[in-house]
Amino acid sequence: MPKKILSNFSVEYVQFLNESGRIDPLDYSEVSSLPEQTFKDFYADIVMIRAIDEKALNLQRTGRIGTYASIQGQEAIQVGCAKALQGSDWFFPAFRETGLSVLRGTPIEKAYQYWSGDERGNVVPDNQHDFPVSIPVGTHIPHAVGAALAVKYKKDPIAVLTVFGDGATSKGDFHEGMNFAGVFKLPVVFVCQNNQWAISVPLSRQTASASLAQKAIAYGFEGVQVDGNDVLAVYLTVKAALEKARRGEGPTFIEGVTYRLKDHTTADDAGRYRSQEEVEAWRKKDPIIRLKSYIESHFNWNASDEEALITKVNQQITKAVETYESKAPIDPLSMFDTLFEQLPPDLLRQRERLSKRLNTENEAAE
Amino acid sequence: MSQISLIQAVNQALFEEMARNPDVVLLGEDIGVDGGVFRATDGLIQKFGEDRIIDTPLSESGIVGTAIGMAAYGLRPVAEIQFMGFLYGAMEQLVSHAARLRSRTRGRYTCPLVVRTPYGGGIHAPELHSESTEAFFVHTAGLKVVVPSTPAEAKGLLVSAIRDPDPVIFLEPSRIYRAIKEKVPEGECEIPLGEARLVAEGDDLTLITWGAMLHPTLDAASRISEKGIHADIIDLRTLSPLDSSTIIQSVEKTGRAVIVHEAARTCGLGGEIAAQICEKALLSLEAPVVRVTGYDIPVPLPKTEAWYYPDAEQILDAIETVVHF
Structure with missing residues (x-):
C-alpha cells in the first residue's frame, strides 16, 4: 500500500552536571556565565530542603505531625524550578513539592502545620501566588492551565508553572490540561517529577511510551527530558521555558528524571515492592552529592563552609519547629467560616450546634 | 419589556453581564460560532470576540478545571456543559476542587465560577441527555445549586449566579427552554440566591x-x-x-x-x-x-x-x- 511519513520527531535530553559531579565539556555558555554564588545558592537550597524533609520525617516518627510525603532525592528539580520562577509567576503544586513551596516563600512552619492536619498550613502569604497542594493526582493541572488562560486574557507579563509526578501522566486531567494548553498556546510550563514510582507502580506500568517528554509532541508543543538530579539542567531548562511562556510563545513540558529515595509517604513501606539495590544505585546519583563535589572542586567549598551552612540550616529549622509547635490550637468552629463568603442560615445553625458542643466539653473539662 | 423564552433570557443575562464586567468570560463546547447546542450563547461571539467566548476542546473536566484556575486568578468564568449527563466527567473538579478551594485555603483563594448545564427530560433526547441529578451537587458542601423555572427567573438568577463570589451549578430546565414566553425586565434584575x-x-x-x-x-x-x-x-x-x-x-x-x-x-x-x-x-x-x-x-x-x-x-x-x- 502507498505510504508516506507523516511525522518524525526527536526528544532532547539535557544534562550538564553528571553523576560524578563534572560538567563535560566545561564551556557551555549557559553554565559558564553563571556566577559562583549561584552554584553556592543552589547548594544551600538543596541542603536546606533536604533538612526540612528530614525534620518532617522525624516529626512524623515522634507523632508531632501526621502522614507526610518525602521529597528526598528530588531536591534538584524543586530548587531548579524555584530559582527559575519569578515572584509574580503562579505555581500549582501536587503534594511532593514541599521544598519548592518553601523556597517560593511558604514559611517552613506552615508546611509542618499542613502535614500535621491543620488547614491553616494551606494559607500562603498574600504576595505568593501558589495554590495549595493537590491531593487528587493530576487534577490540579487544568487549574494551572486556567490561570494561564486568564494571564493571556489579561495580558499580564507572567508565567504559570505546575508540577506533578509520573503517575499523573496517566490521568485524564493531564491530557485535558496539556491539550488545552497546546490549543490555546498558553503561558504555562508543565514539570513532571518522574521519580519512577507511583506508590508501588513502576513507570513501566504507567506508560509504554519511551519517554514522558515526548507526550508533549502530540499536544503540539515542545517536550524535553532533563536529568532531574542535575539542578543546572532543571534550572536552565525551566528558566528558558518560563521566558518563552512570558514572550507568548506557548507551553513547554519538562520531564525531570529523578528518584523517590524514601517511601511514598510515611504510611508506606517501599521495601514491599522495590529492591534495596535499586535504591542504592540511585543514591549514587543524589543531587546533593554531585553538586557538592562540583563546588568543592571548582569553588573551594570546604569543611568550614559546609559546617557554617549546616549550622544555619539547623537554626532555621529549629526555629520553624518552635514556631509550629507554639501555634495556638486551631478553633474547631473555624471549619465553617470560609465555606462560602457568607454562611447560609442552615449552616449558621450547624455552627451553633458545634459551638454548644464545644462549650459543654469545655465546661466538663473545667 | 418583550416576551422572551427561557433560553433567550439566559442569553440576555450572559450578554448584559459580559457587557457590564470584562472579567466575565464564557467557555464550553460549541458555544462560539455555533452559539451553543441550545443557542444559549447565540450572537455573543460576534459581540465579544473569541477571547471571551471560548470554544473549547471536547473536554468536560478540562473545561471545569480550567474555569477553576481562571476564577482563582480573578476572572468570572461561566462554563457551559452541553448536558447534565456529561457533567459527571468534571465531578472530581467540582467536588474535590471548586467546592473546597475557599474553605481549604481559609479564604486565601476563591472560586467564583458558574457551570451552566441543561437538565431534565421531556425533550426526546438520546441517553444521558435527560439527567436530573441535582442531589449530587446539593450534597457537596461548598457548591450552590440554582434552578430557574421561568424566563424572568432564569435571567435574574443567572445574573446573581455570575455575581456570586462562590461556585454555582446553574441547572437550566431544557424542557421549558422554549415552551414558555414571558416578559423579562431589561437591565438590572438580580434575584438573590438562597430565597425561595x-x-x-x-x-x-x-x-x-x-x-x-x-x-x-x-x-x-x-x-x-x-x-x-x-x-x-x-x-x-x-x-x-x-x-x-x-x-x-x-x-x-x-x-x-x-x-x-x-x-x-x-x-x-x-x-x-x-x-x-x-x-x-x-x-x-x-x-x-x-x-x-x-x-x-x-x-x-x-x-x-x-x-x-x-x-x-x-x-x-x-x-x-x-x-x-
Missing part, C-alpha cells in the same frame, strides 16, 4: 417544587382549586443553600406538604425537605409528607420517558392523599 419564591398562596397545603416541575404542579394546583382546595406553591429557585424557613413557615400554616421533583426518589432532595419538615414542623402536620418523583431507575429513553416524570395527574393524586388523610 411563593408562587401562589393557599391555606390547605404546601406544594414544593423547582425548575420544569413547577409547571405540572401549577396545572394540578389550578385543577384542585376548582374543588376549593388552595395551595401555597413554593418554587425553591436555589436548592443549595436551601431556603428551609420559607418551607417551614408555609407548612406550619397549611399542615400538609407535597414535594414534586423529576429526579429519582431515593436520596433525592425531596427526602431532605421531608426530613426538615419532620424535624421542624412535626406538630403542625395533619398528614404524612408525600413525594411525587421519578422512579429509582435510570432516566429512560424517549419511547418510555413520558411514564417516568411526574405529571399533573400524579401530583393531583398526591394532593388528594394528603388533603383527605
Whole structure:
C-alpha cells in the first residue's frame, strides 16, 4: 500500500552536571556565565530542603505531625524550578513539592502545620501566588492551565508553572490540561517529577511510551527530558521555558528524571515492592552529592563552609519547629467560616450546634 | 419589556453581564460560532470576540478545571456543559476542587465560577441527555445549586449566579427552554440566591417544587382549586443553600406538604425537605409528607420517558392523599 511519513520527531535530553559531579565539556555558555554564588545558592537550597524533609520525617516518627510525603532525592528539580520562577509567576503544586513551596516563600512552619492536619498550613502569604497542594493526582493541572488562560486574557507579563509526578501522566486531567494548553498556546510550563514510582507502580506500568517528554509532541508543543538530579539542567531548562511562556510563545513540558529515595509517604513501606539495590544505585546519583563535589572542586567549598551552612540550616529549622509547635490550637468552629463568603442560615445553625458542643466539653473539662 | 423564552433570557443575562464586567468570560463546547447546542450563547461571539467566548476542546473536566484556575486568578468564568449527563466527567473538579478551594485555603483563594448545564427530560433526547441529578451537587458542601423555572427567573438568577463570589451549578430546565414566553425586565434584575419564591398562596397545603416541575404542579394546583382546595406553591429557585424557613413557615400554616421533583426518589432532595419538615414542623402536620418523583431507575429513553416524570395527574393524586388523610 502507498505510504508516506507523516511525522518524525526527536526528544532532547539535557544534562550538564553528571553523576560524578563534572560538567563535560566545561564551556557551555549557559553554565559558564553563571556566577559562583549561584552554584553556592543552589547548594544551600538543596541542603536546606533536604533538612526540612528530614525534620518532617522525624516529626512524623515522634507523632508531632501526621502522614507526610518525602521529597528526598528530588531536591534538584524543586530548587531548579524555584530559582527559575519569578515572584509574580503562579505555581500549582501536587503534594511532593514541599521544598519548592518553601523556597517560593511558604514559611517552613506552615508546611509542618499542613502535614500535621491543620488547614491553616494551606494559607500562603498574600504576595505568593501558589495554590495549595493537590491531593487528587493530576487534577490540579487544568487549574494551572486556567490561570494561564486568564494571564493571556489579561495580558499580564507572567508565567504559570505546575508540577506533578509520573503517575499523573496517566490521568485524564493531564491530557485535558496539556491539550488545552497546546490549543490555546498558553503561558504555562508543565514539570513532571518522574521519580519512577507511583506508590508501588513502576513507570513501566504507567506508560509504554519511551519517554514522558515526548507526550508533549502530540499536544503540539515542545517536550524535553532533563536529568532531574542535575539542578543546572532543571534550572536552565525551566528558566528558558518560563521566558518563552512570558514572550507568548506557548507551553513547554519538562520531564525531570529523578528518584523517590524514601517511601511514598510515611504510611508506606517501599521495601514491599522495590529492591534495596535499586535504591542504592540511585543514591549514587543524589543531587546533593554531585553538586557538592562540583563546588568543592571548582569553588573551594570546604569543611568550614559546609559546617557554617549546616549550622544555619539547623537554626532555621529549629526555629520553624518552635514556631509550629507554639501555634495556638486551631478553633474547631473555624471549619465553617470560609465555606462560602457568607454562611447560609442552615449552616449558621450547624455552627451553633458545634459551638454548644464545644462549650459543654469545655465546661466538663473545667 | 418583550416576551422572551427561557433560553433567550439566559442569553440576555450572559450578554448584559459580559457587557457590564470584562472579567466575565464564557467557555464550553460549541458555544462560539455555533452559539451553543441550545443557542444559549447565540450572537455573543460576534459581540465579544473569541477571547471571551471560548470554544473549547471536547473536554468536560478540562473545561471545569480550567474555569477553576481562571476564577482563582480573578476572572468570572461561566462554563457551559452541553448536558447534565456529561457533567459527571468534571465531578472530581467540582467536588474535590471548586467546592473546597475557599474553605481549604481559609479564604486565601476563591472560586467564583458558574457551570451552566441543561437538565431534565421531556425533550426526546438520546441517553444521558435527560439527567436530573441535582442531589449530587446539593450534597457537596461548598457548591450552590440554582434552578430557574421561568424566563424572568432564569435571567435574574443567572445574573446573581455570575455575581456570586462562590461556585454555582446553574441547572437550566431544557424542557421549558422554549415552551414558555414571558416578559423579562431589561437591565438590572438580580434575584438573590438562597430565597425561595411563593408562587401562589393557599391555606390547605404546601406544594414544593423547582425548575420544569413547577409547571405540572401549577396545572394540578389550578385543577384542585376548582374543588376549593388552595395551595401555597413554593418554587425553591436555589436548592443549595436551601431556603428551609420559607418551607417551614408555609407548612406550619397549611399542615400538609407535597414535594414534586423529576429526579429519582431515593436520596433525592425531596427526602431532605421531608426530613426538615419532620424535624421542624412535626406538630403542625395533619398528614404524612408525600413525594411525587421519578422512579429509582435510570432516566429512560424517549419511547418510555413520558411514564417516568411526574405529571399533573400524579401530583393531583398526591394532593388528594394528603388533603383527605
